[in-house]
Amino acid sequence: MSLFTSWLPTLLIILSLLSLSVVFPQRKSTKHPPGPPQLPIIGNLHQLNNLFHRSFWQLSEKYGPLMYLKLGSLPSLVISSAKLASDVLKTQDLDFCNRPLFVSYKKLSYNFLDIVSTPYGEYYRDMRKIFNNELLSVKRVLSFRFIREDEVAGMISSISRSASSSTPVNLTELMFALTSTIISRAAFGKSYREGEKTNFHGCFEEAQALLTSFFYADYIPWLGWIDVLTGQWARLEKSFQDMDAFYEKLIEEHLDPRRVKQEQEDLVDVLIRVQKDLHLTRNHIKALLMDIFIAGTDTSAATVVWAMTELMKKPKVMKKVQDEIRRIIGNKGMVEEDDLYQLDYFKLVVKETFRMHPAAPTLVPRETTRQCKLDGYDIPPKTLVFVNALAIGQELESWKNPREFLPERFTDSTIDYKGQNFQFIPFGAGRRICPGMHFGAVTVEITLANLLYSFNWELPSGMNKKDIDMSELPGITVHKKSPLLLVPIKYINSMNGKTKEQRISSSDI
Template sequence: MSLFIFTFTSWLPILLMILPLLLLLHVFPKKKPTRFPPSPPQLPIIGNLHQLGDFSYHTFWQLSKKYGPLMYLRLGSLPTLVISSSKLARDVMKTQDLDFCNRPLFVSYKKLSYNFLELIFTPYGEYYRDMRKIFNNELLSIKKVQSFGFIRADEVAQMIELISRSASSSTPVNLTELMLSLTSTIISRAAFGKSYRGGAKTNFHGVFEEAQALFAAFFYADYIPWLGWIDVVSGQRARLEKSFQDMDMFYNQVIDEHLDPERVKQEQEDLVDVLIRVQKDHHLTRDHIKALLMGIFIAGTDTGAATVVWAMTELIRKPSVMNKVQHEIRRIIGNRGKVEEDDLCQLDYFKLVVKETLRMHPAAPMLVPRETTRQCRLDGYDIAPKTLVFINALAIGHEPESWKNPGEFWPERFTDSPIDYKGNDFQFIPFGAGRRICPGMHFGVVTVEIALANLLYSFNWELPSGMNKEDIDMSGLPGITVHKKSPLLLVPIDYINSTNGKTDK
């Protein structure tokens, strides 16, 4: 008995230490192993970065055909999901939108958005909701967008006049260049109150082209933080800083002009006027105003131009569709000489052409990346907080389960179809959906429609001499917005003058 008591008392302190651990293991059973979605093989340190190449949307699309519509990658140290189906897009942007509505804190996003003050790149929270209200109620409400109709009409008329001069000599026009000029000028007049065409003082277009490129640029600090010093040595950080300073100087100039007490105010408020007017009520600093303007210009210029160019590219490759949409426009407009915005609602087949262009060529084929806000599950898999999430709108728009012959440009597929791009139909999401749907969707679409409709109404179009439709390069350039790689050169034939004012009946 004495031996037993000695042994027990000797082990008693150890048992008292172990007992709480045993109780914890009983109350909190061993954590189940994490179940990741299917993934391509990964390399040490870089993970799957080596597989991306210049065109991540195409790479992701091809990989998803092998590994499935929910694919897990590791981009350096970042856990990453790629969504390539409408079902999963619905889960991410509707059913579990709150779990997937954040934004990654990328280096270029932070710098160029004034430390995430811009709406598109700011993390989700109270600030995002407040800024969204300003956009919806003040900056880009339907009423406000309509008020800029005179700007769109004026700039489109000038573009048509410029093309007419080329038509008189049968000279090819560079539609890529023309559309970039048109959309940037429309936005600069709407946002800043005047056109900065030519950029005499600010090299306006160069400043924004560089900023747009940097939003899509690779920074080691984003993916492999301990290699962030390479961004400094390579000059990438200096390039980012210069771009920011150039852009900041331009915005300060614009705001100072608007605050000048001797400035002659225009009858129509521009977007800088609006932001200055609501500044006190919403506690906006000058940096807030500059950040919000940056988002409007960066997001609005490239996307509209790219969409019109892709539409004209598809139409020149499909003469039957070109003839059909031109016949409709000319029949309805008659000999009035131009298409006005009030006419657009009557152009049923034309609307189908625009939809089909957005399906086949979403301007941002890989939607602006999201980030998970917390631990969650998706399609039975475990998803960690701060996981980077890419939604491949291009792959979803070509999903065989949703679209018959998805690789064919066929506007008739939308005939009598309720499917639209406004965020309720997840097989068709060129502007995204949910809390993060594009706030400038209406502005962008009406700009595309009025420009495209007038190009089709005013001119017949031919390829340059010696070129066949099979020769058209359909590849795109890398970037958040995907432009056609080679400029679209077409020969305009002045339709109105060639028919002496007689149009299709």
């Protein structure tokens, strides 16, 4: 996760004007974990780039898996080992289960009425019950199967048109469009596709950007006035007003007695139905909708793109997983969700993608609820805590050849991503584990399986696998920096069971 944009030049000017160029030693009154020296005012902010998880990983290799930083005025911990993650997310979960009160989250969540950013307590437990029992229960997620399969079928049809002319497709754009449409149909009962007369996508992209933007008020409160001068506060207020208007229109549409109700309840219907019994206001509904869309769209899209990227770099793995899918699915024409349970090697590919590319590599930051000790060190209350799931997923003590994409490592292994194995926590663990884990995982699986079943894939002319850019973009969800452009080749399965591959003409579509 990256919270900073272009803060450093301004801070350096302030430091220069104040003539503060000495390094402040850490206080000796408490026993902090090891960490790098700090500068006045900014602490260790100057040592972090926009890719927090990478900066944390590099520093942890020098200072250890339990590292102490000062981010501005905020005491902070970085956890980079499975053992320590188990302590933080399980053994001492109650000490580490709060959330920091960042200003962007406060504004966009209607003063922390959502589930992701709300402080731990009775309200959080009530909201968690709503998610588990009503919004994202296993039964509810299964009820949206027809939406996922319908949208994936439409995507495959669209890609087939590009295959007819051997035109590269932008999988990055396609995956975002697909997952946002799946989420919007499940949550809102309608699609918001690119090109339609709506600013839906722009609104959410701006909100996502603000949730990762640096605000002086968060880290150096007495410099919070700079956020006003730079326009950050105005930008946040405009985003909030745009999102609020969108939610209002959506709720009013659902309350309209003339509205033709769908056979299947969407998530707005569910929230309106339980509103009185659970004493929810409109602001509660809006905050929960923010979580569902912002957390649900980017993560699944990014994961599918990273999986396809890794498979393009590993042709033998690509062939092995495609052979399995095509052998089991045969002539059905599409992978359905009931088929996913038969795809053993495919499941290993998905796990390996989660391990190497957790969508939120430092998870959502936590905050300590009280004074406590961790591994013999003193941890004060209101300490910011980052659990680096990326570093943990590639820890040498837990994984052999951890920087290699090797799905076979999960063969005959009971290690799973559901929060019980702390060397593998792409969705987190403990009280604050991601409530949308099941929805996200099945969306990734049904999308990726059909991409692999329906097409063979080539790199654009002139490229080879060594040219694939693996660099990342900063954000809550870490995307591939450059779009993934691939040429689809339609796969044809003949009726006698033998397979053949050919480029199809436009008359075949």
